[in-house]
Amino acid sequence: MPNVSSSAATAFGAVSAGFERSRGWRSRQPYLLAVAVFLVLAVVNVWLQPSFLTADVIASNLASFLPLTLLAVGQTYVVLGSDIDLSNGGIVSLVNVAVVEIIQHFGETAGSYVVGIAAGIVIGLAAGAFNGACVSYLRFQPIVTTFATSVIYVGLALWILPQAGGQVPPSFYNAYAGGIAGIPNVLFYLLAAMAFAALIGRTRFYCALRATGGNMQAAFHTGLPVARTRLIAYSLSGLFASLCGLALVGETASGDPLIGSALTLPSVTAVVLGGTSLAGCVGSAFGSLLGVFILGLINNVIFFAHVPFEWQGLIQGAIILAALAGGVVMARRVGGPA
């Protein structure tokens, strides 16, 4: 097939600019509702927990939000392309145990850190790429496929480390939980991740991704490399899942083959809370970050409001359901598919 992508991208750019102008602010900032909800929750949180705005508490909150944020950002790319990745939690587990084992195997030196981190990233990319190949080139259905691959990835994780354990030395987890001049390292990692996401947002790939999610058939007929775009999206999801796995190694200082499983559905929830539409095209990584923060603040609020223990789950579920409904309404594409 001749390379028509540059002219197609130009054409697409012109069309999408006009399309967005006609749909107004909602399409350009779908995360605005998430910002409002976040601010409200933050205020409530401060009211219930006066120490909320102190450096220590903020640092510990950020440290606990970072892993899910990374995962949710990766999920965003897949969802923007109108797919879904149910295996990202499995990839997290796999990378988590692989990194811990490699670091221990290579003598826990600085060199072993490099090898471990590099291996983790490669594993994440490979796992994501495998998902992408199945979904885009073999044209498998995303939900069942990524469920199947998650079973495989968790199986591999169990193979590497059958039971939670292992240990990484202090220098590793201090690099995660520590700080420089009073500013927590996690803040730097968070900013770096968002800067990376912002860079991705300016690429031709991102443009093609949103077109693919908006109307795959039309995007294909315009000449955009749809299959390759979806493959890259899934690879990014795998990459961010591996970063999440690394963050969890830093946070827990050990490996656990089941650590990621509970993160998959919250990653989808965070993406939707942030205003990204599951139908594709509408949404942003920043919105997903807000979505994770919203989920975390909901937990904090429930805890500090001294809700009786057995009621916490139900209240949390009800709030999340309401917030999901709100997120969907905000992300709804006016006038239907392009």
Added chain:
Amino acid sequence: MIEAISIVVLLILGEAVSPGFATPSQIVNQLVIASLLGVAAVGQNLVILCGKEGIDLSVGSIISFGAFLAGNLMQQNNANLPLAIACVLVSTFAIGLASGLGVTVLRIPPLVMTLGMLGVVNGLLVVLTRGVPSGRAAPLLAQIVQPTLFGLPGIVVIWLAIGVFVALILGHTRFGINMFAIGANEEAAALAGVAVRRTRMLAFGLSGLFSGISGILLLGYTGNVFVGAGDQYTLPSVIAVVIGGTSLAGGTGAYWGTMGGAVFLVILQSILTTISIPPFGRQIVYGAVLLVLMLFYGRQRRLRG
């Protein structure tokens, strides 16, 4: 057809790996377990048939809820059985209907709506159980694993009866045909006068109902209930539907296929448990087999089309 062949292949494989696997009594055991998945898969089948990316992720939590509620209302007393069953059916139908409302009126995507509902139902379950498993099956209910008709355990007979009932609904009632219609082409169905919203809401309500029934059967099978007992059925119910020939896009499929899919999955799991490979190996093989199955059942249209 592929499905029937693959089930036979699995049975032969199982017999080779572990002699005695394919004996009638063992196969019946498999069918008992398959019934639990099969009944849950009915509701999932209906929801998926209605199209628009229909899926019900709350199946597992409703099964747990149904089992718990039934157990606590029965408390090992046969006299309470009808009341317990009625309560479970009504409440689980209502939960499903609530999901259906969110999907049709608020137009929340089914994945999101049932995901949220799953959290709410689990939360409700924790409130009611305070985290402690409780409730006991009535003796009559526990009888379902005993042979009745043609030597088949009651639970299998119930599943077959549900299968016949659902096949009749899907093939011969206005409601069933409507579901195929809205799954195939919602706009055309609406223009033809089909009550789209009501049909879809009913489908979700029935999904909740059948999950509740599966929960009651689970209670009968295991005797008591623990939190999270139903979670293992959620995604397999989707897979059973898919490998049963129902497209995830909706509009085509039959429940016989789904029943076959449930049997296939259960036999596969059972073979994997029998071979002496470590747990992680079983997982990897299970996932790999699913991927291979997707080659036949899960492929989507070429964009070139």
